[in-house]
Amino acid sequence: MISNQNNKENILKDLDKKSIEIGMGGFLEPDIKEDLYKNKMKKRKEVQGKRVQKRSLEKGLVIVFTGHGKGKTTAALGMAIRTLGHNERVAIVQFIKGGWEPGEAKALRIFGDLLKWHALGEGFTWETQDRSRDKELVSKAWETALIYLKNKEYKLVILDEINIAIKLGYISLNRVLDGLKERPLLTHVVLTGRNAHQELISNADLVTEMSLLHHPFKEQGIKAQKGIEF
Amino acid sequence: MISNQNNKENILKDLDKKSIEIGMGGFLEPDIKEDLYKNKMKKRKEVQGKRVQKRSLEKGLVIVFTGHGKGKTTAALGMAIRTLGHNERVAIVQFIKGGWEPGEAKALRIFGDLLKWHALGEGFTWETQDRSRDKELVSKAWETALIYLKNKEYKLVILDEINIAIKLGYISLNRVLDGLKERPLLTHVVLTGRNAHQELISNADLVTEMSLLHHPFKEQGIKAQKGIEF
Structure with a gap:
């Protein structure tokens, strides 16, 4: 064998x-x-x-989008679109609010029940200023994510910014890895956010690191713009 | 100043x-x-x-998604969704067929006239086996792209796999750079594909390099799957 x-x-x-x-x-x-x-x-x-x-195998993949460049959440959104186009169900659970904003939320509403969207964080650490409450909310977000992970009707589950939640100590890596094992054979999962844990990377089927090669953008004092950041 | x-x-x-x-x-x-x-x-x-x-400036950005990792075209798709969610028009011109397939095409049709999609290549070099014809088709695709680039009703223009078309010598870098200059002040452009030209990178406002960190995926003999590749 x-x-x-x-x-x-x-x-x-x-x-x-x-x-x-x-x-x-x-x-x-x-x-x-x-x-x-x-x-x-x-x-x-x-x-x-x-x-x-x-290459003939079919398998639900664990996909990680990490790194400091732009495009992690955006690429996850692109995968959602692809999956919706095949009339398959998608669930998005957002662990830190702020990463996902009105633009895509409005656009994706058009797909109705095929897409479930949960924005469960209350904001960045500097917005909430309360890490115990942050941790509780992440725990609740994870419980919601687990429901979708176990439901084989959902072909794709996106755990947005979960890498940061792990990094900040809001949820343990093992809890996440155990959860991933509970999903049906053909369910794809995408985990986004910078600083993905090395052990998550080793356990994934596909990891893309997005790095910022060039960003005069940042130095030029350009604001967050519609369609780019939100 | x-x-x-x-x-x-x-x-x-x-x-x-x-x-x-x-x-x-x-x-x-x-x-x-x-x-x-x-x-x-x-x-x-x-x-x-x-x-x-x-950071208060507004500016149409030149964005490049390059590198050998997965997520370049997918991230461009995500930006399309974001922009459509703000009820702004998007044009996608696909320079090499095969990068974009049924999933997203079907999903995006739901947005009707807000999105224009042109798949103008005939396939990879090994499908066409005719580089003169490839070059002609890329030239035509570029003429189409220019129409959208100059039309200020289009907030986002995606030039999918154009980096490869430049790399293969199907269109000159200068022709592309000149075209980018013809667009209105607030139009964003995304150029995708591996091997982005160094001079394009220097001229861009935001460049993300997507690299493959880990891909047992490839060695496992897993086939192209719905929602992942197409």
Whole structure:
């Protein structure tokens, strides 16, 4: 069983390597003759076909969007849209208010009952100024999240800013990891927020770190704008 | 003028520094007394208020989502939703077909005329196997994009996978940079795709690099799944 799995992994790695060797095409090699180009791309198509064929498992994924760059919550929203487009149910539980604001809330209302949205935090630490109450609210938010995680009608559960709630000591990592295990086989979960815990990262199926490469934006004194931040 | 701008930047940097010094709160300092905690958070709130007040400019942003991680197109989709939620118009021009598929297309149709969507590529290089035709189609896609970029009724224009079109030599960077300059003052543009050109990055207001931190996902032989890839 294990050697079968290793064998499959090796085949997949080989195919990935081949596709990189053949390259992306276009005008990256401007002087290549057109018939040679065509042959190369035919070969790449073959490899691509095998890559798709060999990847046949279906599995509910644990996805983490972390890092200091912009796009974490936004990417989770994009996944919600994708899932809703397939007429599957989505639940969003927001652990720290402020990350999600009117724009997307209004837009998503159009999907009616397919989408459940819970904004359970009361604001950033400097708004509430009361960490015991914050902790209680996060605990309640988690209870709500668990209901969706266990319900197989929900194809996607988004735990927005939960990484920060873990970081601030409002909920234990183990409580979250145990909860993730309770979900049905095909339920996807997205956990967002900077400073994702290393052990969560090791337990995830897909982790994207979003880093700020360039942000004159910040130095220019530009305010939070509609459609960008909210 | 320049020294005024520098002065403002310094004030902003100072405020950012102060907020970092005060910290995020929660249980990061578990032993701090509650009244001291409350005072700290009060101070942070003051700083936060000033940070918001000092950032007062409105400006159409050039935003780039690049890197090899997942979430680039997905984050662009999230921004579309946000903008639509404010009843503003959005145009999406897709330069390489395959990045966008049925899920989001179906979901976004619900917004009717507020959203325009053009899928103008014919597929990846290994599907078309014809780079001259690819180049022509990218050129046409760009003409379409320009119409939206110049029309101030469109608050957000998404140029999906255009970074790859530039990388493959299907459109010149300068043509794109010139086009971005033609847009009204308050129009936001998002450019997605890996390998964003360094000069585009330097010209952008906000650049997020999405990197793959962890992806057992790939080795496990899991197939492209509804809601995740499409």
